Amino acid sequence: MTALGLRSRRGGSRLFVYATLVAFVLGSLFPFYWSFLVASRDTGMLSDHLPPVLPGGNFWSNASRVFDSVPFWKALGNSVIVSGTVTVTTVLFSALAGFAFAKMRFRGSNGLFAFIVVTLAVPTQLGVIPLFIMMSELGWAGHVQAVIVPNLVTAFGVFWMRQYIVDAVPYELIEAARVDGCSVFGTFVHVCLPAIRPAAAVLAMFTFMMSWNDFLWPLIVLDAGNPTVQVALEKLQSGHYVDYSLVLAGTTLATIPVLIVFLLLGRHIVAGIMQGAVKG
């Protein structure tokens, strides 16, 4: 529906609408482009009076210097392990909990679910200091499990899955499966899982992106020798003298895979965000 009613008008306002949107999209792209531009030239370019408009040819040499300066392969591996594990467990545990809350009757279910919703509003970062003490005591500081374990399942995931399962899985199917002798877990696997694939996919994408881009906690608990990508990027930049071609080659290397995934799955991500929005 037309909130502004511009649909009824002609030419001028159409042009204005498209021009504004084009400006927004270009503005969205520009920092990525700038990052690649600097990364593909040598640092001297930044002192030129007028910056160049087109990328140069030094990207690969700058990129290889990134691998010499920080353990970037290790960082990539760690990020893949952390984000991969966290995504799989979050989707699985959230689906199980969502199934229980949406389709099973048990004592205290309302109260427990309300508690989960309340925890959504509590910024968990505020507990980082005791969490750091705990991880040190366990001897996990510096290891990836310190990043993985606190993120195994999220309140948002449980909430999201419950909302979806309520509508997506009819009681009749569950009862039919039970009558046929399915266990509760069997019902979950055979009836619930096939029905929630779209919601699970969206949750997986969100979780992966959030986990891949997480910074504060990995920075606290990991060290420079065993970083995630984000921590490695920060270490690249924190020398006394900043070589921007090097640093922005690092940001480009870290961003391009995510950007590609985003462009491939963009429609679904958009649909997921719009679906998850609070509606009037």
Next chain:
Amino acid sequence: MTTVADQLPRQDSPREPAKPSLRHRLSRWDVTFSPYLYIAPFFVVFGLTGLFPLLYTGYVSLFDWEVGDDDPKFIGLANFTALLGDPQFWNAVVNTVSIFLLSSVPQVIIAVLLAALLSLRLRFPAGWRVGILLPYSASLVALGIIFANLFGPRYGLVNAMLEAVGLDRVEWQANRFASHLAIATMVNWRWTGYNALIVLAAMQALPRDVYEAAVVDGAGAVRRFFSITLPMLRPTLIFVVVTSTIGGLQIFTEPKLFDAMPGSNNGGSQHQFQTLTLYLYQSAFEGFDLGYASAIAWLLFLLIVLIALANFLITRRIATTTGPKR
């Protein structure tokens, strides 16, 4: 035949409830205990790594607790009283609130207008939506580094452009207000499109008949937007404002990476853009004073709750007074 058929159930049925088969009992336990098993992972993980640390933060805040200290000294509320007299703390409070206001106010306004544009009948609707959401995919660290470069004092593109159009260059890092503006720009760049999509989703769910009635009554497009769309978006606006408050007040990555002295946790040479979370981080992992840092965490939490509450009330009021009488 008939007698047998009649007798069989009579023999079986009194036995069934008295001594259910093992299979039947297993199935009952399955139904009774499975749900608790399925929700357990969340409660175990949250309890150990979310709730416990949060409460323990309160405990630590009552001690003089150095990193690696075997015998922390209980000092009561001394950390809190010290904080309230600490100019660097108040400086961080002002910076946090200033950056938060500079980011969330324009962000919500632009998001609503952008959503209004996106709700028009456009060619390639999905393409535009993906386009404005692009920044959401960027990592905050990459973003922080890129923007620090763009706003660089000597070779930054922003200053080059200012000079090209005949304006003075701005000391984006050294000047307090300018640094807040630059950091807010980063935040806005990343989140405006995301919020626009949330508002758009709500707009599309608004009932059409109200608009048709308004058109019949002769209400113009602008009038319809302010008198119908905005008030009916109230719950969504509250949601957007409250979530951006919680995120905005915890801002850490952007100011940490914006520093001209990379790797420092000062938030500028004069702490001119040091936020509360950055001060917390500096106190804990540079000053190694965990008790003090924990006290900062609790006061930050308090501030978040207060501002979220104030936001909630203000948003409610704005949306109600401009809207139709309820």
